Amino acid sequence: MAVPILKQSQYLIASIQSALSDQDLLGLRDDLARLVGQHRARGVIIDVTALDVLDSFATRTLRAIAYMTKLRGAETVIVGIQPDVALAMVQLGMTLEDVLTALDLEEGLAFLNQRLESSHGSQ
Amino acid sequence: MAANRDSEVHVRIQTSADIVAARQQGRSLASQAGFSHSNLTIIATAISEIARNIVEYAKEGEVIITLINDGSNKGVEIVAADQGPGIADVSTVMRDGYSTGRGLGIGLPGARRLMDEFEIASEIGIGTTVTMKKWVA
Numbered sequence: 001m002a003v004p005i006l007k008q009s010q011y012l013i014a015s016i017q018s019a020l021s022d023q024d025l026l027g028l029r030d031d032l033a034r035l036v037g038q039h040r041a042r043g044v045i046i047d048v049t050a051l052d053v054l055d056s057f058a059t060r061t062l063r064a065i066a067y068m069t070k071l072r073g074a075e076t077v078i079v080g081i082q083p084d085v086a087l088a089m090v091q092l093g094m095t096l097e098d099v100l101t102a103l104d105l106e107e108g109l110a111f112l113n114q115r116l117e118s119s120h121g122s123q
Numbered sequence: 124m125a126a127n128r129d130s131e132v133h134v135r136i137q138t139s140a141d142i143v144a145a146r147q148q149g150r151s152l153a154s155q156a157g158f159s160h161s162n163l164t165i166i167a168t169a170i171s172e173i174a175r176n177i178v179e180y181a182k183e184g185e186v187i188i189t190l191i192n193d194g195s196n197k198g199v200e201i202v203a204a205d206q207g208p209g210i211a212d213v214s215t216v217m218r219d220g221y222s223t224g225r226g227l228g229i230g231l232p233g234a235r236r237l238m239d240e241f242e243i244a245s246e247i248g249i250g251t252t253v254t255m256k257k258w259v260a
Contacts, residue, residue, distance in 0.1 A: 019143045019147065020143070021138075021139040021140045021142065021143050022139035022142065022175070022178075023138075023139050023140070052150070052164060052167065053146055053164065053167045053168050053171055054168075055168050055171040055172055055175070056172060056175075056229045056230055056233060057171075057175060082164075083161075084160055084161040084163075084164035084165075085164055087161050087164070087165070088161070088164045088165045088167075088168040088237065089168075091165060091236055091237050092168055092169075092172070092229065092233040092234075092236065092237055093219065093229055093232070093233050093236060094229065094233070
């Protein structure tokens with residue numbers, strides 16, 4: 001099932017609605033890499049609140065998306081990792097390393113706004 | 124002690140969509156044993172890893188999830204069996220970071236960390252069977 005991606009000002013918001021297969025995750029990766037350029041997005045939010053499992057493949061793909069969009073000039077923030085999912089990821093041995101995360105969509109948007117403001121301020 | 128076996132589900136694994144089906148059916152069956160929500164997430168994650176191993180290396184196989192009970196404790200047993208190429212050296216694949224496929228080599232050692240018991244039997248040209256268990260208490 002394809003993940004709906006909404007455009008909100010300079011951001012793209014991918015709102016995952018149900019469990020994703022590996023193919024769906026790769027589709028999300030490819031869609032975001034393309035849409036960041038098409039919409040000249042500066043930020044991407046991936047909302048994983050609906051996911052009850054983040055296994056090694058999903059974690060690796062989210063990390064790839066964050067790096068790819070960064071190379072295209074947009075920061076990605078992963079929001080909504082559930083507490084049980086976070087626990088399972090730690091026990092599995094997966095990390096998101098330097099990928100940005102926030103509690104929920106609201107925090108993710110605030111975080112991106114702050115980051116873009118401070119990057120304008122330093123120019 | 125031999126554990127009593129209550130109900131079980133079989134999930135045929137051929138595509139990545141079957142990985143999702145296996146972990147959803149596993150979670151649903153395991154919830155009948157009385158696992159906490161966080162343990163159900165852990166079980167579903169472990170199923171995902173071993174089912175992916177089938178898709179990646181053997182192309183097809185089966186995941187069998189069984190409710191077990193040793194008299195004093197309830198649990199779940201997950202068997203992932205395939206007739207794939209087999210693994211030459213099981214101790215190597217159980218090392219973190221070892222992979223011959225697209226993966227990070229975290230799947231099998233990661234699944235072992237998530238579960239209480241974990242065994243892997245493999246023979247070249249015959250196939251691989253992973254058996255893992257988690258107990259409620």
